[in-house]
Amino acid sequence: MVIYGHQNGHLMFVMEPITSLSVVRQTLQTTQKCAEECNQDYGLVTYDLNAAKPAMQIQARESPTFDNIFIRLGAFHIEMAFFMAESGGSDMLTETGVLAPGSLNGFLTGKHFNRCKRLHPLLALAFESLHFKAFLQTCDFKEELHTLISTVQTITNTEGEPGLELMISTYLFKNCATQYSKYTNATLSGAHGYTAQFWMTYVEYINLFHRLERANRTNDIELFVFTLTPIIDLFFATAHINYSRWLTKYQLDLLNIDDTHPGLREILNQGAFTVRRTEHDFSRIPVDLTLEQTINADAASRLTGITSFTNDYSARLRWMITKATRASFISLLQEMTGLISKEDVTAELRPRRIQRDNEDLQKIIQQILDTNNPFETNNVSEVLYNISTEKGTSEKICQSLLNVPTKGKARPKDFIESCKNDPNKFESPIKKEKLKTFEDGCATNRRTNNTKIVALKGTRNLIGRLLVLATRKRLDMQHILQYPLIPVPLSMASPDEVMTKTDKSALFDLLENKVKDIEQRPEKVSAYIIDGQFLLHSLPPKLPPTYGELARSIISQSLTSPAKRIHIVFDDYPQPSIKDTERDRRGSDNRTFVITGPEQRRVPRDLNDALKSRSFKKQLPQFLANEWQDPSYANILGDREVFLDVPRECYNFQVKEGVIQRDTVDGLRNNHEEADTKICLHSLSADCENGDIVIRASDTDIAVILLYHCHRFQSRLWMDVGTASKNNRRYVNVTAICKELGPGLCAALPAFHAFTGSDYTSAFVRKGKIRPFNTLEKQPDYQNSFRVMATNTTVSNTSKATLQKFTAIMYGAKASANTSLNECRYQKFIKTYGPKGNGKNLLANLRGVDASALPPCEDVVNSHIKRASFVANMWATADQNHIEQHPTEENGWQLVDDHYKLVWFEGEQLSQSPIPETEETETMVKEVEDDMEIASSDEDVSSDEGD
DSSP, rough: OOBOOTTSBBBBOSSOTTHHHHHHHHHHHHHHHHHHHOOSSOOEEEEEEHHHHHHHHHHHTTTTTTTTEEEOOOOHHHHHHOOOOOOSSHHHHHHTSSOOGGGGHHHTTTOSSHHHHHHHHHHHHHHHHHHHHHHHOOOOOHHHHHHHHHHHHHHHHHHHHHHHHHTTTHHHHHHHHHHHHHHHHHHHHTOOOOHHHHHHHHHHHHHHHHHHHHHHHOOOHHHHHHHHHHHHHHHHHHHHHHHHHHHHHHHHHTTTTHHHSSSHHIIIIIIIISSSOOSSSTOOHHHHHHHHHHHHHHHHHTTTTTTTTTHHHHHHHHHHHHHHHHHHHHHHHHHHTTTTOOOOOOGGHHHHHHHHHHHHHHHHHHHHHHOOOOOOOTOSSSOOEEETTTOOOOOHHHHHHHHHHHHHHHHHHHHHHHHOOOOGGGOOOOOOOOOOOOGGGGGOOOOSSSSOOOOOOHHHHHHHHHHHHHSSOOOOOHHHTOOOOSSSSTBOOTTTTOBBBOEEEEEEEHHHTTTTSSSSOOHHHHHHEHHHOOOOOOSSSSSOHHHHHHHHHHHHTTTSOOOOOEEOOOOOOOOTTHHHHHEEEEEEEOOOOOOOTTTTTTTSSHHHTTTTHHHHHHHHHHHHHHHTSSSHHHHHHTEEEEEETTTTEEEEEEEEETTTEEEEEEEGGOOOSSSHHHHHHHHHHTTOOOOOEEEEEOOOOHHHHHHHHGGGOOOEEEEESSSSTTTTOOEEEEEHHHHHHHHHHHHHHHHHHHHHOOHHHHHHTTOOOOHHHHHHHHHHHHHHHHHHHHHHHSOOHHHHHHHHHHHHTTTOTTTSSSOOOOHHHHHHHHHHHHHOTOOOOHHHOOEEOOOOGSSSHHHHHHHHHHHHHHHHHHHHHTSSSSSSOOOOGGGGEETTTTTTOOOOOOOSSSSSOOOOOOOHHHHHHHHHOOOOOEEEOOTTTTTTTTT
16 A cells, blocks of 8 residues: 655555554654645545545544544546446447457456546447437428537637637537437437436446536536545446445535535635646546556556565565655656657547547447447337347336446435434445346356256255154055156256257267268259258358348358259248247347348457347348349359258249349248258259268257158258368268168167157266167167157057166166066165165165166156157158147146146156155254255266277
8 A cells, every 4th residue: 555645755564454444543643744744624535435434434433533633535436336337339449449358357447547548438439420410310400500510610710719619509519418418318218218328328328427527627616526426326326335325415515515524615626626737628537546547557567666675574575665756766767758748648649549449439439320320200108128139128128227327316315315314324335136137037058057956945855854754653665656756757857847958969970970981971962951050150250241231141151062953941930839948048149130131240359249149140041032033143043053052931042134033932831940850842843863961960859850760861861060260171971871770779769868868858867878879789679669659659568668777777687687677677776875885874865866866767758658659759750841840738847837847757756655644754854954965976077988
C-alpha cells in the first residue's frame, strides 16, 4: 500500500493489505497529521470501496476522533463498477475487430478501463446514430433537417463555436431537438420495440458516464452529486449491493458537507476535488486514477518498478523514499530528449486517435446493420433480441432488463426511508434481486463434468430401508429386487433422466475392421450422397461473411466428387420428436434466425456456433434451395445434377440450355426427420448396375441402416468417412462388410444398435458395444430376436425372454445357465454386497453401493425393448417415403407438454406387499443410513469397449 500527501513526497510503505483495519486506522491518523502540517482544518482522503467501508465504519464508531476527515470514494473505481455489462454489444466489437477477443473478459468486467472508456461511448454513439436516422425517416420535415445537418457541418468547419451557438438558437434547430426528444422518450417507453428500448436505455446510461466524466474533468462538485443519483439507482437495480449502500452514504456526505465540514466545499471547488496534471482545461482526472497512473504504475513496471523483483521491506522502503527525486530527474530527462511534453494534448484529441475512432465507429455501425438493427421502423417487436446472436429472450429476462430504470428508482428510496426510520438498518443485509441477463438465456448443456452417477436422496433412503427390513424382518430381497424400486433405472440413466450414452463409433470401427484387408476404393462413382450436417461441420474454418458466399462455398465443396449425380440431404426438426432428449443433452438452443437474402452477413461468424440453433438448421437448407436457382450458379454446376433434400421437399438442380432449372422430385419427397434414413432412400433412387454409390458421412447409425438394406442394391455401397484435417479420411466398403457379416447379422444390426444405445435410446452403464456384439455374433437365436424387433414393433414374449437373457449375459451371467434377468440381478447384488466368508452381518459390505452396477429388472428391460423396437422399425423402413416417427406409450414414450418423455418401466415401481412402518423400523433405518452410501461411479460409461 502507498500513501500520498507528505511534504517529502511519499509516506512510509506499509506491508499490509489496505483492507486491514489497523492499516485503515493508520491512514486516517496520517491524514490528520498531514492536515495539521499543512495548517488545514480538514483532511481529505480518497479510497476505493474496499478501504472506504472500514474507514467510514471507524469514523462513525470512534466519533469525534476522525470527524475532521472527509472520506471520499474514488470516482475512477465508481466508473469501473459502472462499466460491468453484457448484452451482445461486446460480440459486435469483437466481430468488427475493434476489440480483441483476448481482451473481452477485461472489457466485460470493467477492469480494462481505458478500453471501456473508449469503446462503450463508441458503441453508444453507433446506436444513437442509427436511432437518429430512424427518426429522420419518420419526421415530417426531412428536407429541412437534412439542410440543417449540412449547415451544422459547414458552420463547424468555418465559423466554429460562435456559429454553432447561433445555429442552436434557431427555431428549426429547437423544433428538431424537441421532436427528437419526444421520439427518444417513445423509444424508451417501448413504442418502437423492446430491443430498441433496451439499447436506447444503454445509450442513456453511457450518457451518465459522460456526465460523470465531465464533472471530474471540470471539478464540478454539483454536477458530480447530481449524477450520482441515477448511478446509485443503476447499482441498486443491478445488484451492486456494496456500491449501492456506500455510494448512497457518500452522496449524503457531499450534500451535507457545509454542515459537517464548513469551508471544505470552497477548497474542493478551488481544485481539491480532482487532480490537474497539465495546463489544459477539461483535463482533470480523479485522485484514485492519478495514483494508478503514477506511483502504482511505476511500482508495477518491470523497468522502473519494485514489486516485480523483491518483497523485501527495506528495499521497498528505500524505493519509496527516493521515488519523488528520481521521478523529477526522469521527467526532466524525457522533456530534454523530446520524449514527453508538459503541454501534451489529451490522447482523445490527437488526429490519429480521432481517425481511428471514426473508422471503428463506422465498423460498428455497419456490423449492426448487417445483423439486427434494433431501430429499423419495420423491426418493431415485443421480443427482446440479443443483437449479436439474434436470439430472442424469455419474457422473464425481457422484463428483468427493461425494468431496470423503474426498479432503480424505487429501491434506493425504500433503502433511504428504512435508514431514516432505523439508523441500524444501514448495514443490515440488503435483499439482492438477481438481474436476469442475456447470459441466463444461453443454451444450457445438461451434461455434467464427468459421467458420475449421483444417486437420488430418495434412492439412498429407500435402499437403506429395504436392507434394514430384509435383515431384521426377514423380507424376501429377491422378490423386492424384481421391481425397479426407483423412478429412473440408474443402470440406464442418471437421476435427472438423462440417458446413459456409449461410444457408437466403437461398433463402426469393429465393422470396418472386418474388411480391413480388402482394397478400399470405389472405381466408378455413379452417385455421391452427402449428409448435409456433416458437410457443414467439415467446411473450412475461414468462411466468407455473407450467406450468398456461404451458399457458393457449400455447393463448391459438394461438387468435389467426380460423380455426375450429387445428393445433399438435411435433417428436419419437427416438434415433438423422440430425439428431443438427445438434443437437450447436447445443449441445443432456441435462437431465432431469419435469413433474408444472399447479401445478409452471417452472425455469428462461427458456423459451428450457429449450427447449435434449431432455427438456423431449418433456415439454411431453405435458403440454399432458393439461392441455387440464381443464374450465376450455372457455371458452377456445369453438367452435374444436384438433388437437395430439405424438410418435406426434394429439389433437383441442373443446367438446361445454359439456364439453372429447379424441379420438384416427387419420388423423393418424404417425412423423414433424420438425414440418416433419408440417405438410404436417396441411395436406392440412385441405384444402378455396376456402379458405386458413395455416402459422405461419418455416423454409425447410417452404416447400420445401409447394412440392413444392402442386399437390395445392385450398386456397391461405400462410405467416405473422416476428414483431411484429422488425417483420417478414408473409404469404407459397406457392401464387403455386408457379405462378411451375412444376412442374419445384418438384419439384426438395427435392433441391436438401438438396444445397446443410440441417439434415441439409452445404453447400459459401462457395457458398451463390443462385448454385446461378440455375444450376438455367436448366437443365431439372439440374431433372430433382434431381427424380429426390426420388422414388428410388437415383440413377442418369447423374444422378450431371449433379449432379457441377452441382457443377463451382458452383466456376467453364463450363456449355458438358465438364469432369468431378475435372478441375475439378485445374484449380482448378493455377490457384490453380501457378507463374505462366514460373516453374518448382511450390512457389512454396503459402504460404496453402486446402484448403476446392478442389472435392470425385467420390467425396465421390457420397456427398453419397446423403444429399441420402434427405432429399429424406423430404420428398417428407411427405404420408404413415409415412416412412422411418433410413438405412443405402447412404444415406451409418453407425450408430456409436447415433449416425448421416456416410460422407464412397465408395471409398479415397488412391491405392493406391505412394509411395516414402526418406530423400531425407523430407528433401525436411521442407524444404518449413517453407514450407507450410494456410491458414484467415476468410470467411463464405455469402459468395456477396449476388452
